[in-house]
Amino acid sequence: MVHQYQNNGYNIVLDVNSGAIHVVDQIMYDVIALYESHTPEEIVDKLGKTYDVSELKEALDEVKELIDAKELFTPDGYEDYIQELGKNRPTVVKALCLHIAHDCNLACKYCFAEEGEYHGKRELMTYEVGKAALDFLIAGSGNRRNLEVDFFGGEPTLNFQVVKDLVAYGRSKEEEFNKKFRFTLTTNGVLLNDDIMEFANREMDNVVLSIDGRPEVHDRMRPFPNGSGSYDLVVPKYQKFADSRNQERYYVRGTFTHHNLDFAKDVLHMADLGFKQISVEPVVAPDTADYAIREEDLLALFDEYDALAKEMIRRHKTGEDFNFFHFMIDLEGGPCVAKRLSGCGSGTEYLAVTPWGDLYPCHQFVGNEKFYLGNVFEGIKHPQICDEFKSCNVYSKEKCRNCFARFYCSGGCAANSYNFHGSIHDAYDIGCALQKKRVECAIMIKAALAQED
Numbered sequence: 001m002v003h004q005y006q007n008n009g010y011n012i013v014l015d016v017n018s019g020a021i022h023v024v025d026q027i028m029y030d031v032i033a034l035y036e037s038h039t040p041e042e043i044v045d046k047l048g049k050t051y052d053v054s055e056l057k058e059a060l061d062e063v064k065e066l067i068d069a070k071e072l073f074t075p076d077g078y079e080d081y082i083q084e085l086g087k088n089r090p091t092v093v094k095a096l097c098l099h100i101a102h103d104c105n106l107a108c109k110y111c112f113a114e115e116g117e118y119h120g121k122r123e124l125m126t127y128e129v130g131k132a133a134l135d136f137l138i139a140g141s142g143n144r145r146n147l148e149v150d151f152f153g154g155e156p157t158l159n160f161q162v163v164k165d166l167v168a169y170g171r172s173k174e175e176e177f178n179k180k181f182r183f184t185l186t187t188n189g190v191l192l193n194d195d196i197m198e199f200a201n202r203e204m205d206n207v208v209l210s211i212d213g214r215p216e217v218h219d220r221m222r223p224f225p226n227g228s229g230s231y232d233l234v235v236p237k238y239q240k241f242a243d244s245r246n247q248e249r250y251y252v253r254g255t256f257t258h259h260n261l262d263f264a265k266d267v268l269h270m271a272d273l274g275f276k277q278i279s280v281e282p283v284v285a286p287d288t289a290d291y292a293i294r295e296e297d298l299l300a301l302f303d304e305y306d307a308l309a310k311e312m313i314r315r316h317k318t319g320e321d322f323n324f325f326h327f328m329i330d331l332e333g334g335p336c337v338a339k340r341l342s343g344c345g346s347g348t349e350y351l352a353v354t355p356w357g358d359l360y361p362c363h364q365f366v367g368n369e370k371f372y373l374g375n376v377f378e379g380i381k382h383p384q385i386c387d388e389f390k391s392c393n394v395y396s397k398e399k400c401r402n403c404f405a406r407f408y409c410s411g412g413c414a415a416n417s418y419n420f421h422g423s424i425h426d427a428y429d430i431g432c433a434l435q436k437k438r439v440e441c442a443i444m445i446k447a448a449l450a451q452e453d
Contacts, residue, residue, distance in 0.1 A: 001015075001017060002016065004029060004032060007306065007440055007441065008306070008310060008313075008444055008448065010444055011024050011026060011028075012440075012443060012447060013072070015073065015074050016074075016404050016407065017075060017078070018072075020071035021331060021443055021446075021447070022071070022072070023451075027047075027059050028063075030047055031056065031060060032072070034047070035063055040060050043056065043060065044057065078395075079395045091383075091386055092140065092142040093136075093348075093350075093351060094141060094147055094345070094350070095345070096136075096149050096352070097150045097152050097352040097363045098151055098152060099125065099153065099154065099352060099354050099355055099363065100124070100130070100151045100154075100159045100163055100355070101124050101156050102121070102122055102124070102153070103122045103124065103153070103158055104153060104154045104158070104188070105155055105188070105191070105224070106155070106188050106190065106223065106225075107225045108188075108222045108223075109223075110289070110291060123355040124158065124159040124355055125159060125162060125354075125356075129353075130162060130166040131166065133353045136379065138177050141179065147180065147181050149170065150184045151185045152363060155187065157191040160196060163185070167203050170183070182206075183204050184205060184206040184208065185204050185206075185207045186207075186208040186210070187210065188222070188230070188234065189210065189211075189230075189233070189234030190230060190234060192237045192238075193237075197240070197241050200241075205249060206249050207241070207249070207250040208251060208253050209238045210234075211231075211234065211235065211252050211270065212255055212256070212260075213256070213260065213270060213280070214265065215231045217256075218230070219231050220259060221259075221291070235273065238252060238275070247275075247277065248277070251278060251279050251325065252270055252275045252279070253281070254266060254278075254280040255280070255282070256283065257282075257283040257291035257293065258290070258292055258294065259291055261300045261301060261304065262304060263304055264304040264307050264308040264311070267308055267324060271320070276321075276323060277323050278323065278325065279325035279326070280326075281326075282431065282434055284413075284416050284419075284431065293430055294430075295430065298430065298433050302437050305437050306441065308327075309442075313445060313448045326438040326442070327438065327442040328442070329439070329446065331443070331446060343410035343412075344414075346361045346362035346365075346414055347361030347362070347388070347389025347390075347414070348389050353376060357375045357376040357377060358372060358373075358375050359374050359376065359380065361373065361385065361414070362414075364415035364419075365415055365418075371385060373385055373386065389414065389424065392424050393410075394407075396425045397426060399426065399427040403436070404439075405435055405436045408435075409435045412435065413428065413431065
């Protein structure tokens with residue numbers, strides 16, 4: 001399978017199954033477009049009025065060389081592998097999302113957790129529940145040494161003493177069980193202070209700082225319960241915190257909506273504030289929400305991604321680089337094949353834990369009793385749900401099987417698929433369209449920077 005597109009003056013050809021990327025001239029681009037459906041003689045006849053015949057024959061020879069080198073029109077040999085892996089791979093848990101607080105001090109309008117309550121009651125996780133969660137993770141991790149725990153909410157700093165106590169407990173078990181915990185924290189910044197920063201810099205491998213961009217954009221969607229904005233309070237704290245981590249091992253994470261389709265301005269605003277690690281995601285919301293992204297918004301959003309990609313290339317030339325997570329792509333290494341085919345590991349390697357210890361496939365399934373797995377005290381009680389997630393991959397989804405981006409997005413978010421289509425084996429269409437555009441822009445940036453070098 002080959003995917004061809006033109007972006008920012010580059011003719012780009014992606015051989016999907018090998019991952020090979022070719023930046024080609026126009027004659028090569030046109031020959032490749034016809035190659036599978038025409039004979040060489042037909043291609044020469046069809047393009048002979050546009051190009052010199054000898055150049056066409058040379059291009060045809062080059063295509064043949066790339067095919068022989070398994071860098072073009074490479075067959076797909078992964079389907080049997082991932083199906084067999086899904087059947088036989090043991091379930092080994094490597095990561096937990098600890099809902100340390102089902103409560104929040106903001107009232108974000110797009111919050112899928114309903115101001116931290118997750119369709120239920122407000123509650124803080126006790127140390128005893130968190131300790132049982134870490135014990136469950138250690139016991140279920142098999143021979144895997146590196147384990148990940150994300151302190152999530154709601155707002156986890158509302159229960160920060162338990163965060164500190166659980167980190168200490170995890171560290172106390174590392175040598176005994178030959179494990180290494182990688183702790184992360186996701187916060188809205190309201191309660192961020194010097195003590196929390198100092199502790200996070202010592203113990204947290206990564207910190208996610210929530211901010212949506214320009215003041216008017218952020219304050220519209222991330223207000224306090226009384227309606228006042230939170231931008232002026234959190235931004236100076238974030239700047240101090242990011243600098244204290246040497247602009248590494250953190251990222252500012254925003255959400256754009258129908259109300260700011262010009263989201264590239266928000267990304268650049270955050271870059272201009274000094275942040276070097278930036279992620280801005282499209283909101284996922286039902287069509288009934290006034291802020292939901294609609295199909296008619298897509299062309300404007302595609303233009304924004306193109307404009308942002310061009311600006312990032314320009315800033316690279318002037319030494320004003322920053323990382324935009326949707327454009328970060330590893331063309332030589334990257335995730336292993338199993339991860340590329342099956343995604344984030346929700347429901348299998350990655351689970352969410354509620355404040356009272358219930359287990360769900362991920363934080364976005366919390367509160368949906370169809371996906372209740374068990375609890376940290378008794379373990380998995382409904383393994384058939386885990387088996388369903390194990391069988392979920394890019395070949396179990398008809399929309400993904402023949403999509404050029406499948407090895408980059410790994411089939412997309414299972415929760416979004418379920419929420420929009422009632423099945424984890426489907427795909428959220430607007431998210432797919434945006435993902436494909438991001439992949440194209442990311443590859444174009446790589447091509448542009450490679451030519452500079």
